[in-house]
Structure formats: structure tokens, C-alpha cells
Amino acid sequence: MDKSSELEQVKKCCGHFILAVNDTLNVINGKWKLPIISSLIYGKKRFKELERDIAKITPRMLSKELKELELNGIVKRTVYDTIPVKVEYELTSSGKSLKKVLEVMVEWGLEHRENIIGK
Amino acid sequence: MDKSSELEQVKKCCGHFILAVNDTLNVINGKWKLPIISSLIYGKKRFKELERDIAKITPRMLSKELKELELNGIVKRTVYDTIPVKVEYELTSSGKSLKKVLEVMVEWGLEHRENIIGK
DNA sequence: CTGAATCCCCCAGGATACTG
DNA sequence: CAGTATCCTGGGGGATTCAG
Numbered sequence: 001m002d003k004s005s006e007l008e009q010v011k012k013c014c015g016h017f018i019l020a021v022n023d024t025l026n027v028i029n030g031k032w033k034l035p036i037i038s039s040l041i042y043g044k045k046r047f048k049e050l051e052r053d054i055a056k057i058t059p060r061m062l063s064k065e066l067k068e069l070e071l072n073g074i075v076k077r078t079v080y081d082t083i084p085v086k087v088e089y090e091l092t093s094s095g096k097s098l099k100k101v102l103e104v105m106v107e108w109g110l111e112h113r114e115n116i117i118g119k
Numbered sequence: 120m121d122k123s124s125e126l127e128q129v130k131k132c133c134g135h136f137i138l139a140v141n142d143t144l145n146v147i148n149g150k151w152k153l154p155i156i157s158s159l160i161y162g163k164k165r166f167k168e169l170e171r172d173i174a175k176i177t178p179r180m181l182s183k184e185l186k187e188l189e190l191n192g193i194v195k196r197t198v199y200d201t202i203p204v205k206v207e208y209e210l211t212s213s214g215k216s217l218k219k220v221l222e223v224m225v226e227w228g229l230e231h232r233e234n235i236i237g238k
Numbered sequence: 239c240t241g242a243a244t245c246c247c248c249c250a251g252g253a254t255a256c257t258g
Numbered sequence: 259c260a261g262t263a264t265c266c267t268g269g270g271g272g273a274t275t276c277a278g
Binding site: 014017018019020021022023024025027028029034035038039072073093094097098100101102104105106108109110111112113115116 | 133136137138139140141142143144146147148153154157158191192212213216217219220221223224225227228229230231232234235
């Protein structure tokens with residue numbers, strides 16, 4: 001393999017790398033995704049419970065973010081046909097598996113904070 | 120410890136958790152941070168090299184993002200007093216340590232894509 | 239209770255031109 | 259080469275009100 005095609009390989013690989021990271025980022029970006037996911041890590045929650053748990057979120061944003069999380073296969077929505085209606089949200093297996101990603105991010109965040117302060 | 124103070128503990132812990140994740144997120148957010156970091160993983164680069172490597176980035180954005188990365192202790196900027204001026208950018212140790220975070224994100228991104236397609 | 243509909247503001251980021 | 263300076267736009271997200 002010559003130099004130029006080798007470079008192409010690296011660029012291609014790097015591109016896929018960035019794409020996959022962006023997939024992950026797109027799932028957790030938005031101001032409220034992380035608070036929502038974190039709140040659901042400890043179990044099912046109803047709409048109103050989430051609204052209470054997450055400080056200062058409006059129903060509009062909660063609804064919007066939950067919808068996106070559902071579309072992305074992170075959250076499962078279940079409607080109970082009672083009166084009044086009851087809706088429960090829970091993490092899918094994909095959602096639960098996000099936990100280890102978040103843990104690595106927590107770890108790095110803390111380490112990095114130490115580094116900054118240390119200087 | 121009673122129920123309510125236990126709940127307080129959980130909320131507090133959860134808050135710190137989210138804070139640390141946000142620290143990490145804040146470092147890599149913005150449209151071009153990841154492409155820049157990825158490009159620098161393979162070694163030092165000059166401004167113009169980065170501009171060429173990263174498709175469609177404008178000097179304005181490259182400059183802005185590099186400045187933020189430098190402030191956050193992710194990138195080190197070195198000026199060589201030649202004519203014309205030469206400036207090199209490289210990852211700090213904190214920047215390099217981000218690699219393992221990104222790898223976990225890549226891994227999850229790929230897995231999650233599989234899950235979605237599988238359905 | 240669980241949202242949808244509207245209106246509105248702010249700023250991340252693009253385009254373009256210019257400087258030391 | 260390594261950036262600045264301006265101007266401008268889209269859409270993320272807040273506040274509020276309405277609906278099933």
C-alpha cells in the first residue's frame with residue numbers, strides 16, 4: 001500500500017470513528033437528556049414524577065426530549081388505559097447500557113477537574 | 120438514616136454525577152471539537168493543516184474552537200518566532216486521556232446502531 | 239394527568255472580507 | 259501563514275395557554 005492510499009484509509013477510519021461518537025453524542029445531547037436518563041436509571045417513572053424530579057424542566061421540553069429518546073430506542077413508553085391516563089417511562093436495554101458510557105465520562109470529568117485545579 | 124434523608128443522598132449523588140458528565144460534555148461539545156481532537160490524536164498540527172484536514176471548517180470556527188480547547192486544558196498551543204509565524208497545536212495529557220472516553224462512546228454507538236437495525 | 243399549540247428570544251455557527 | 263471583524267440566519271429552548 002502506498003502513502004496516499006494509506007492516508008485514505010486513515011481518513012476513512014477516522015471518519016467512521018467520528019460518526020460513531022456522534023451517534024452517541026446525538027442520543028445524549030440536548031439540555032435535558034442526561035437528567036432524564038439519570039432519573040430513569042433508578043426505575044420506571046410517570047410523566048409527572050419526571051417533571052418533579054428534574055428541576056425547572058417544562059412539560060413542553062420533557063415531552064419533546066422523551067419523544068426523541070423514544071425514537072432513538074433509549075426509552076420505552078407504556079400507556080395504561082385508566083382514568084385519568086397513566087403513562088410510564090423506562091429505559092430500554094440500550095438505554096441501560098448507556099450507564100457504562102456515562103460512568104467513563106464521570107471518571108474523566110473528575111480526573112480532568114483535578115488536573116485543572118492542580119495547575 | 121431515614122427514608123427522606125436517604126432520598127436526599129441519592130439526589131445529591133445524582134447531581135454530582137450529572138455535573139461530572141456535563142464537565143466532559145462541555146469539553147467536547149460544539150460542532151468541531153471532536154473532529155479537531157481526532158485530528159490531533161495522530162500528532163501535532165499547524166493551523167493550516169487542521170483547516171485542510173477538517174472538511175468545511177472555516178478559519179473563524181477553527182480559531183474559536185481551538186481557543187476553547189486551550190482554555191479547557193485539552194490542547195497546547197506553541198508559537199515559533201519564525202517568518203512567517205508558525206503555530207503548532209497538540210493534545211495535552213488530559214486531551215490524550217480523552218481517547219479512552221471516545222473509544223467507549225464509539226463502542227456504544229456501534230452496538231446501539233446494531234440494536235436499532237436489528238429491530 | 240399527559241401532553242400539544244403558539245409565540246418569542248437568543249446565540250451557535252455560516253459567509254465573507256480583511257490584517258499583521 | 260494564522261488568525262480577526264462583521265454581518266446574518268436557523269433553530270434550540272423558554273413562557274404561557276389550551277385540550278383530551
